Amino acid sequence: MSGFNAPHCGSLRASDEGRDVELYGWVARRRDHGGVTFIDLRDRWGAVQVVLRNVDAEVRLEYVVRVKGKVSRRPAGSENPKMETGEVEVVADELEVINVSETPPFPIEDPEEPDEKTRLEYRYLDLRRPPMTQMLVLRNRVNRIIRDYMEEREFVEVETPILTRSSPSGARDFLVPSRLHPGSFYALPQAPQMLKQLLMVSGLMRYYQIARCFRDENLRADRQPEFTQLDVEMSFCDEEDVFSLMEGLFAELWREILGVELTVPFPRLDIKESYLRYGSDKPDLRYDLEIADLGGVLGGTKAEIFRKVLASGGVVRGMSVPSGKDMSRRELDELVTVAKGAGGQGLAWLPGPLDKFLSEEERDAISRATGARDGDLVLLVADRRRKAETVMGLIRQDVARRRKLVRKDEWKFLWINPTYLFEEDDQGHLTYAHHPFTRPFADDMAFVAERPYDVRAHAYDIVCNGYELGGGSLRIYDPRMQEQVFQLLGMPLDLIRERFGTLLEAFTYGVPPHGGIAPGIDRIVMMLGGTDNIRDVIAFPKTQSMSDLMLGAPSEVDSQQLDELRIRVVPPPKSGS
RNA sequence: GGUCCCGUGGUGUAGCCUGGCCAAACACGCGGCCCUGUCAAGGCCGAGAACGCCGGUUCGAAUCCGGUCGGGACCGCCA
Numbered sequence: 043m044s045g046f047n048a049p050h051c052g053s054l055r056a057s058d059e060g061r062d063v064e065l066y067g068w069v070a071r072r073r074d075h076g077g078v079t080f081i082d083l084r085d086r087w088g089a090v091q092v093v094l095r096n097v098d099a100e101v102r103l104e105y106v107v108r109v110k111g112k113v114s115r116r117p118a119g120s121e122n123p124k125m126e127t128g129e130v131e132v133v134a135d136e137l138e139v140i141n142v143s144e145t146p147p148f149p150i151e152d153p154e155e156p157d158e159k160t161r162l163e164y165r166y167l168d169l170r171r172p173p174m175t176q177m178l179v180l181r182n183r184v185n186r187i188i189r190d191y192m193e194e195r196e197f198v199e200v201e202t203p204i205l206t207r208s209s210p211s212g213a214r215d216f217l218v219p220s221r222l223h224p225g226s227f228y229a230l231p232q233a234p235q236m237l238k239q240l241l242m243v244s245g246l247m248r249y250y251q252i253a254r255c256f257r258d259e260n261l262r263a264d265r266q267p268e269f270t271q272l273d274v275e276m277s278f279c280d281e282e283d284v285f286s287l288m289e290g291l292f293a294e295l296w297r298e299i300l301g302v303e304l305t306v307p308f309p310r311l312d313i314k315e316s317y318l319r320y321g322s323d324k325p326d327l328r329y330d331l332e333i334a335d336l337g338g339v340l341g342g343t344k345a346e347i348f349r350k351v352l353a354s355g356g357v358v359r360g361m362s363v364p365s366g367k368d369m370s371r372r373e374l375d376e377l378v379t380v381a382k383g384a385g386g387q388g389l390a391w392l393p394g395p396l397d398k399f400l401s402e403e404e405r406d407a408i409s410r411a412t413g414a415r416d417g418d419l420v421l422l423v424a425d426r427r428r429k430a431e432t433v434m435g436l437i438r439q440d441v442a443r444r445r446k447l448v449r450k451d452e453w454k455f456l457w458i459n460p461t462y463l464f465e466e467d468d469q470g471h472l473t474y475a476h477h478p479f480t481r482p483f484a485d486d487m488a489f490v491a492e493r494p495y496d497v498r499a500h501a502y503d504i505v506c507n508g509y510e511l512g513g514g515s516l517r518i519y520d521p522r523m524q525e526q527v528f529q530l531l532g533m534p535l536d537l538i539r540e541r542f543g544t545l546l547e548a549f550t551y552g553v554p555p556h557g558g559i560a561p562g563i564d565r566i567v568m569m570l571g572g573t574d575n576i577r578d579v580i581a582f583p584k585t586q587s588m589s590d591l592m593l594g595a596p597s598e599v600d601s602q603q604l605d606e607l608r609i610r611v612v613p614p615p616k617s618g619s
Numbered sequence: 620g621g622u623c624c625c626g627u628g629g630u631g632u633a634g635c636c637u638g639g640c641c642a643a644a645c646a647c648g649c650g651g652c653c654c655u656g657u658c659a660a661g662g663c664c665g666a667g668a669a670c671g672c673c674g675g676u677u678c679g680a681a682u683c684c685g686g687u688c689g690g691g692a693c694c695g696c697c698a
Contacts (some may be wrong), residue, residue: 071658071659071660073656073657073658073660073661074654074657074660075654075655075656075657075660075661076653076654076655077654077655077656078654078655078656078657079655079657080656080657080658080660082658091657091658093656093657095655102649103648116656117656119656120656120657120658122657122658124658125658128658131656145629145648145649146629146630146648147629147630148629148630148631148648149629149630149631149647149648151659152630152631152647152648152659153659154630154631154632154647155631156630156631157625157626157630157631157690157691158690158691159626159689159690159691160630160690162690212696212697212698213696213697213698214696214697232697232698233698257697257698258697259696259697260695260696260697261697262692262693262697263691263692263693265697323698379622379623380693382622383622383623383692383693383694384622384693384694385621385622385694385695386694432694436693436694476698477698503698510698512698513698514698560698562698585689585690585691586690586691586692587689587690589689591689591690
């Protein structure tokens with residue numbers, strides 16, 4: 043028996059009328075009328091109605107069956123416009139149950155989704171649900187379009203190792219112990235960053251890879267410990283080359299998959315402006331809410347809370363909510379909870395309890411700065427700059443969602459560019475915002491000693507509808523500039539040599555100017571598939587606590603394996619003791 | 620490391636705030652019977668959960684409190 047080349051259940055159409063077919067699939071639904079029974083037979087391509095009359099067989103949901111019969115046009119009036127195959131049915135004269143099925147732990151055909159936990163435990167059944175199967179197919183189409191696009195432009199896909207060495211980006215590594223070198227470990231790649239730059243030294247000129255990356259950091263709805271990037275690096279390029287390459291790719295994906303024509307080039311937004319106006323480095327521009335800095339208009343305020351914050355170097359930010367005066371106290375309290383949940387002090391609003399602490403001139407100035415009109419409500423946050431921005435950004439999202447201000451049919455792509463070379467770490471020290479090979483604006487290096495935080499970098503993120511879809515930069519190829527950056531960072535020579543030695547040495551043998559980018563494929567598929575859950579676009583994902591509920595990973599291993607690796611496990615301290 | 624939400628038959632929900640009428644309701648599914656044109660088929664009958672786990676409060680807890688485990692969202696973290 044081979045059903046491999048059998049016609050697809052989901053592909054039968056009126057034009058197939060009269061064909062004798064043999065179908066293989068799963069029983070998706072059964073409608074037993076006594077004398078006649080209908081089953082919907084499902085395969086990867088869809089489902090078709092099979093008519094069983096005088097066919098003797100016990101069929102239940104999810105049984106695997108073979109059906110022999112004739113494709114017929116359905117009797118007039120009984121067509122089902124809801125099914126792709128609804129014009130036809132297969133009149134069976136033979137039905138074989140190849141395998142029976144237990145009642146599945148959740149219904150395969152129900153549009154209602156079961157609990158995430160159950161889905162992940164029985165992932166193979168979850169993937170049998172048609173929307174999930176379709177998501178896998180979609181992801182495959184995305185990969186294929188990407189490969190075609192890159193190949194057409196003469197990029198070469200190169201595979202890089204999974205067992206590698208810690209790379210110069212800031213996340214925690216996953217480690218793999220070495221049996222032959224006890225006490226030494228491989229690291230799984232956070233990204234093939236250094237290797238793709240080495241390939242530029244190799245003269246490959248145009249590299250790409252659909253690359254698996256691993257980061258041992260805490261998860262979010264759009265973050266998994268292992269994820270896939272379209273890793274790209276190119277020689278002799280400038281930013282415009284990277285931008286137009288990517289704009290072309292996204293335009294192609296959106297056209298092919300959604301039939302949507304994106305407007306290119308994408309707009310660009312300075313990272314500082316993005317934080318100021320939207321409270322985020324990945325703003326969702328499908329709604330118009332904008333944040334204003336109120337430090338200027340409140341410079342001389344007598345209102346204690348604002349005065350204090352400003353005096354200690356903090357900021358006051360405000361945002362007007364159109365017709366927001368109708369917001370209930372309860373709704374405002376919920377916003378306060380959002381603010382506090384993000385670590386903020388709270389949230390104030392105008393008009394509101396604060397009115398009496400502000401002069402009329404101040405209130406007018408706030409209205410002007412935030413663009414508030416009659417009937418609008420101004421939300422205010424006072425805090426350290428970073429915190430105020432985070433809080434305002436979350437409030438902005440929340441307000442947009444609850445007031446239904448999001449224009450759901452829009453695709454708001456933009457580049458976050460330029461960005462800045464350095465940022466402040468926890469201790470207030472200078473540190474690199476990206477990675478230490480990010481190329482600064484050459485002109486800005488003139489004032490690097492005086493105003494290091496104002497030095498712009500040739501680095502960019504691509505953002506769509508509030509998601510960061512990828513980021514990259516042009517890299518430093520001038521050894522003197524590189525040395526200068528390391529010096530500014532105060533990195534000791536031996537540390538530099540240890541972490542970046544290979545790359546720096548390679549750069550002494552003729553390095554071309556180069557740069558790249560790495561869009562996240564999982565998030566791209568999320569956008570195209572219309573889901574906000576990254577687990578939906580990964581066949582076998584992990585939970586928020588990084589468990590695989592189906593396989594039971596991670597698991598303990600037997601002591602013999604540990605002995606071989608010369609590893610001893612120190613049990614975690616009991617909590618409370 | 621922190622904050623918040625959730626955990627009730629196979630599945631999805633209700634009940635929980637305002638303890639007792641809840642050995643727990645509804646729908647789907649499941650088992651049986653009837654039915655030759657349905658398509659979330661229909662009709663009748665039936666089985667199935669002491670309410671994640673542990674402890675406490677109380678005369679009495681699915682409902683209140685504490686802890687714990689698991690899932691989710693977010694902050695920190697992470698490109």
